[in-house]
Amino acid sequence: MTTTTDPLRIGLVSLHTSPGDEPGSGEVGGMNVVVRHQAEALADRGHHVEIVTRRSSPTQPDSVSLVPGVCLRFLSAGPAEPVPKGEHDAFIEPFREGLTRLGPYDVLHSHHWFSGVAALPVARDRGIPHVQSFHSIAAAADTPLSEGERPESAGRPAGEQLLARESDAVVVVSSAEAETVRDRLGGDGARVWIVPPGVDGSVFRPAAASARRADVPYVVAAARVQPLKGLDLAIEAIAGIDREARPTLVIAGDASSEAGDYVAELRRLAAAHGIADRVTFVGPQSRADLAFLFRGAAAVLVPSHSETYGLVALEGSASGVPVVAAAAGGLREAVVDGETGVVLESRDPGVWAAEIAHILTDAEYAAGLAAAGREHAERLSWERSAAGLEQVYRRVLGRE
Incomplete structure (x- = not known):
């Protein structure tokens, strides 16, 4: 654990999916894993972290503590029930309204374009930096749907371009994603930071030498x-x-x-x-x-x-x-x-x-x-990933 003498108040915005949910079900995938583990690692470094997501069940409370230093908040925006991912652009405005009542934060970090379009105006109104992570970026216009991409909502390409160009920093997980942000979305390369994800090596670990293999591999x-x-x-x-x-x-x-x-x-x-x-x-x-x-x-x-x-x-x-x-x-x-x-x-x-x-x-x-x-x-721990994020936050805050 690494503690800091200058803790930050960090708002992580995840509109369409809750990092508190179990990965692998419905729309819960790698983004949820990344957001939750980075949040917990940032808290281990002494920061105060709030994750903000949309309420998808009437039984969800206003907030819940995930671990010490990490609070998960639920905002009412649209029906309190699961909704297909592609329909969440309809909830951006009410989600933004709810977000204006939360905080205070030193920095807002949005995950996926829904979150960014909701949070960027809030950050600008408060005079705090906005950091964007995409996790996935809309396929190029000429990419055939047979390659696996569903038709995108009309607002996604424009929303992603806006966020790439107007956010104080864009955090990507690979050089390939950085290239896409620069070349397809027009982001300024000087504001694009590569922060690879991590892995919990105590959970994902090799089998013991004595472990019995399955009869059929x-x-x-x-x-x-x-x-x-x-x-x-x-x-x-x-x-x-x-x-x-x-x-x-x-x-x-x-x-x-x-x-x-x-x-x-x-x-x-x-x-x-x-x-x-x-x-x-x-x-x-x-x-x-x-x-x-x-x-x-x-x-x-x-x-x-x-x-x-x-x-x-x-x-x-x-x-x-x-x-x-x-x-x-x-x-x-x-x-x-x-x-x-x-x-x-x-x-x-x-x-x-x-x-x-x-x-x-x-x-x-x-x-x-x-x-x-x-x-x-x-070599790729969540602590290392959180340290990379902290460096980005301090750079955009001028607190290096």
């Missing part, structure tokens, strides 16, 4: 079940491995509210390839259960079409498991190609099948990737 793909995550590629890759060496594919995660019948499509795809018995959907997992699942896996697969970073890849590495990832966005940085795992430029299922089979059949190769992955993950 398995690989894991952990993600919200939606086209963007490319889970169809994972199924086709498993189908391409010889029956004698074929592992079970375990898909961990809940269907996104906007995924339609994607789960049914994946089940039909598995059946069409004759591997329905080798594809298991286990639903959303707690952090501890996901870590346990990773520890016993032969590999973690991340076949996403797009990722700003790919936290699951880092968690897989921390678990001492080789990672096979698509060469998409920040995954090139989350996975050190050829050292902690493999980053594949191709989306040919045959290429993926060959790499997974290599890991399954070459114990020395797999062990080398696993050991290097754990070493890589140990």
